[in-house]
Amino acid sequence: MDKVIIAENLSLSYKEFESIISKASFSIDAGSFVFITGASGSGKSTLLKSFYGAIEPRAGSLVVGGVKMNRISTSKLNYLRRHIGIVFQDYKLIKEWTIEKNVMLPLIISGYTKEVSGEQVDKLLSHVKLGHQAGKYPPELSGGEQQRVAMARALAHNPILILADEPTGNLDEYSSQVIWNLLEGANTQLKTTVVVVTHHIPEEMNVPFKHFHIELGTIHEIA
Numbered sequence: 001m002d003k004v005i006i007a008e009n010l011s012l013s014y015k016e017f018e019s020i021i022s023k024a025s026f027s028i029d030a031g032s033f034v035f036i037t038g039a040s041g042s043g044k045s046t047l048l049k050s051f052y053g054a055i056e057p058r059a060g061s062l063v064v065g066g067v068k069m070n071r072i073s074t075s076k077l078n079y080l081r082r083h084i085g086i087v088f089q090d091y092k093l094i095k096e097w098t099i100e101k102n103v104m105l106p107l108i109i110s111g112y113t114k115e116v117s118g119e120q121v122d123k124l125l126s127h128v129k130l131g132h133q134a135g136k137y138p139p140e141l142s143g144g145e146q147q148r149v150a151m152a153r154a155l156a157h158n159p160i161l162i163l164a165d166e167p168t169g170n171l172d173e174y175s176s177q178v179i180w181n182l183l184e185g186a187n188t189q190l191k192t193t194v195v196v197v198t199h200h201i202p203e204e205m206n207v208p209f210k211h212f213h214i215e216l217g218t219i220h221e222i223a
C-alpha cells in the first residue's frame, strides 16, 4: 500500500540539543484515518507541523506525499501544500472576507475557474450546514460555525491529506458531529488520508482507524 507519510528516525525540536520527538519511525498509509493523542506538551502539534513543513526535521528523514521534507525548497513546499488541507483549533479564517470567500481561497490558489469554485463552495457549505451563512463574516459566526467553515475550506481543493489539530477541541456536540462526519466522509468517499490530533477519540467511529500515542518523545502505535 502507498504511504503518504514515512518517518525514519525522525527527531523534532525548536532548539538544538532539545528533543520534542526523538528518533521516531512510523508510516501512514494512503487512505487511512489516524488519531494522534498524548498529554499536553507531548509534541502532537509539533509532529503535525512537521507534516506540512512548518518545522523541519532536526534529524532523521520525513517524506510527505513523496516529497522529502528535509531542507525542502519554498517552491516544493508550496506545491505540496496545494495537496494538503489543514485545520487548526483556532480556525485561522480571514476576518475581512465572507464565509464564501474564505472557503474559496484554496480553490483560487489552485487555479479553479470561478464557476467551478462557486459550485464547490456551495456544496461544501451545505455539507457543513452553513449554506445560509455564506455572505456573513467570521466574527459574526459562533466558534462551532467558524470551525465548520475552516473544515469546509480545508476540504475545498480535494486534498490527498487532511491534517487537523484538535478540530473539535472547544465545540459543542452538534458541531463536533458535523466535523467527524465530514472527516469520515472525505476518508471513505474521496479516500483522503486523515490525520487528527485529539484529546478524545470519538466513541462511535464509522471508519477503521489507527492510533498513535506520543509519550516522552516516543510515538507508540496503539493496537
Ligand SMILES: Nc1ncnc2c1ncn2[C@@H]1O[C@H](COP(=O)(O)OP(=O)(O)OP(=O)(O)O)[C@@H](O)[C@H]1O
Residues within 6 Å of the ligand: 014, 020, 038, 039, 040, 041, 042, 043, 044, 045, 046, 047
Ligand atoms: N514555537 C515554539 N517554540 C519553542 N518551543 C515550542 C514551540 N511550540 C511548542 N513548543 C514546545 O514544544 C513542546 C511540544 O509542544 P506542542 O505544541 O507540540 O504540544 P502538544 O502536544 O500539541 O500540546 P497541547 O495538547 O497542549 O496542544 C512543548 O514543550 C512546547 O513548549
Ligand SMILES: [Mg+2]
Residues within 6 Å of the ligand: 044, 045, 046, 165
Ligand atoms: Mg497542540
